[in-house]
Every structure is written in structure tokens, then in C-alpha cells.
Amino acid sequence: MMRVSRKLRKWTATILDLPQDVALDLPRITMIGGLQLTVENHRGILHFSPESLRLAMDNGEMEVTGRDLVIRNIGTEEVFVEGQIMGVQLHVKGKTPG
């Protein structure tokens, strides 16, 4: 059932030329240089330290690595991170990281 609805939504998005994040409820990541990062549609913090921030997503995790990371603002949908960002990695559920 889930797969059918997801397929339908994906099809609608392609037909109507909608951005994927709106249609599929995927996280949208906006990064400004290596300094600021905004993640929309996250599902909570899994781990936070000055070197890494792991966020939960619908189908997996996302890891932001860097130095002196600070969460400037956090809301139910949105996280705004500042610091020296070095990498963003997505770990999709059921697959090996990479």
C-alpha cells in the first residue's frame, strides 16, 4: 500500500513538474559555503557533538561533520547549524553508508 502511494506521488510530481521535496516529504538541505546549513523536514536529533551532528530522516539518517558545530536554531521541522562544516553524509536505511 505504501509503495503504491509513494509511486503515485512520485508520478504526480513528475507530471506536474513539482520539486521532489514538496511531493515526497524529503529533507531539503541548504548549505551556504562551509559555514551554514539548514535542514528542513528532519525527524529529530540522534547525536550531537562539536564534531558531528546526526539527524534522523524518514528513511535513514544524515550526518553533518565539521568543527565547532553550533545549533543556532531548532524547530520541529527545521535545524539551522553553524560552524566549520566539512561533510554531509546520507545513510539510507538498509544500505551501507556511502
Place this chain on the structure above:
Amino acid sequence: MRANWVAYARGYVWVKLIGKQSEAFVNAATRERIELWDISFGRAGELTFGVSIPDFFRLRPILRQHGCRTRIISRHGLPFRMARLSRRKTFAAGMLGFVLILFILSSLIWDVRIEGSSAIPEEKILQAAKAEGIYDYQWSFRLGNAATLSQRLAQRLPEAAWVGVEKKGTSIKITVVDSTKPEQKKLEGPRHLVAKTDAVITKIVAENGRPKVERNDRVRKGEILISGILGSETDQKAVVSKGKVMGLVWHEYRIATPLETKTKNLTGESQERKYLIIGNRALQISGYGNSAFDSSEIRTTVQRAQLWQRLLPFGTMKEHELEVVEIEKILTPEQAKEAGLSQARAELLAKCGPESTIKAENILHEQTENGKVMLTVLFEVEQSIEVERPIF
């Protein structure tokens, strides 16, 4: 929300979190829609963040759930300021006092000014204004509005045609416009018009009263020309006699005119000397040397230094020395006679009044003696001869 004025108004605290499950705590806080900002790790590895005061109290159950504790690092915002201010009583009182004094002073009338060129003395206007409650250091709010004030002030000043009261801040301007009045007539008592001197009447016009003389009558000094008494012997009334009486009057004049006249003339040559004044001493600055002129006239101008209205004991003095030459003029007896006569005519007309005219002149005697021309002249002058004499 961070560090803007809303946060400042509500007040916020910097908090240090002590506990293990910091991520879970942050997630729980977000789920409760509690806003945390600037979440970062301190040196010792503990989480610090900012939170507004109302949100801080809502954090408590979440903290208990996750077995965490908080420690406040610093407090910011208006509520804390106010709390601190309430501890400093004198300071708060001073602030309040300042506002209060400013309010009190600005609700006083500091200045009452009177404008408009009015014949009514300013003292009287001020007195009337005072009676209506307009005076210096009066409370501004005790005054009525300007329209009624000006109306009532106008009632107190019947001489004024219009009174305007204008309030501008802490000063009041009263404008008074005079009503124009007819000219006041001089008070006159009943009187006669009598002759000033012996004369022959040439013209008599009586506006009021009864004329007693006619044209070509000879009158003596003090004779009644126009009588102020009307009516018969038994039934009479005294009035203010008015009129115009012209008469011929003889004046004898003795004139002595010198044949030699000396006049002082300026040659146009001049010298200037400048001095510096200190107290009552003068120090010469320029124009040294003796005077180059035989006879001269010195004109001095003193310029004292002034500080506002006060004269200072310093200044400069300028001496202007002008060369003078005396010119002697020798007249012939004819010229001297003519000069003497014209001077006598001018004097006579000035003495007899503006309406007088010289009708004739007779030289009775003429003699040249000791460099002078001596003349005796009889002038016949037509002039007004009436003078008032009151009837008692």
C-alpha cells in the same frame, strides 16, 4: 527570536545542561515547541543553550524525564533589569522624580508676554490678566481655554477692541488691539477775545460770540474784539467766543549792522592724530610733530570699547585738526543796510506768527557811525491780534 527585541522584552537565560541524554532532551524540547537557540558544547563537554524565561519553566518536566539538571549561566532582558532596578530604590525614585519634575515644570506658565502697540498701559493689562488667573508660575491646567480667556479679558479691558490670548507651550501671549476713539476736545470755558496790541482792524470773522468792532476801527490793547456774553442786560449767557481778527500793527525796530564781518573758513587742509585710551590717559599713536597750521579747529571723536551694554575703560581717540582761515569782508553802507533789513524782516515774521505779512516799512533814521550802520525802521505788519480772556 534570538537576541532581538522580543527576546529582550521577554527575558532570556543562558543555560548549561548537566546530564547524559542531551540529544533526547533537545528532541523532546522541540516536540513541545520550546525554542532553544545557540545550542553548543562548552569546554567541559556540557551543552549550553539560550531559552526564553517562559520556556525555561516549561522545560522542567522534560528535564525530570531525562534525568537532567540545568544551571543558569547568565540572565538577559528586561524582566531582570526591572528586578535589578527595583532593588535600587533611590535610582528608581530619581528616574521617577525626573519625569515628575519635568512634567510639573512643563505644566507651569513661565512667561506672560503682551504684544500689540496699545495705549493701555502694560501694567493694567497684566493686572487684568492676573485677575483672570494668567500670571507667571501659574499652573497651565488651571487656565481655561484661550477663547473664553480672551473673552473674559476683553470684558475687563473695555478700552480694547479685541483681546487675543495665545498659549504656546509654557508661555502665554496676550495681544491687545485698541479701539479707536474720537479725539478729545479741549475743555474751554466762556471767554472773550481781546486785542493783543494797539492795532487797526483789517478783518474780523466771528465764529462764536458777538463782534464788538468793525473793519478799520482802531483798538487799544485789551479791548474786547469778540464778546463771549450774549443776550440782553437782564438775560445773558456766557459762551466760548471764537473767531479770527486780523489787524495792522506798527513795530519800531532799531538795527545796527557792522560794515566789517569776519568769517571763519576751512581751507580743507587737515591733520589726524590717533590716541589709545586707557582709563583717563591717552597715548598718542600717530600724527606726531607740531601743528603745521597757524589757526585751526580740532574735532575729537572718542571710541570706547563696549562689552554688551557696558563701556570698557579702553578705546581710541581720533583728533582731526582742520586748518582755519579768517576772511574779512567789508560791506558798503548800502549792502549793510539791506542785510540788516532782511534780518529784521525775518525776525519780525517769526515773532508775529505764520499768518502775518509785512505791509509797509519806513526807514525813520539812518546813520553810519564807528564802522556800523544804525537804522530805525517802522514796520507795518498785518497779523492776528486776538487773545483769549476768560469770563468769570
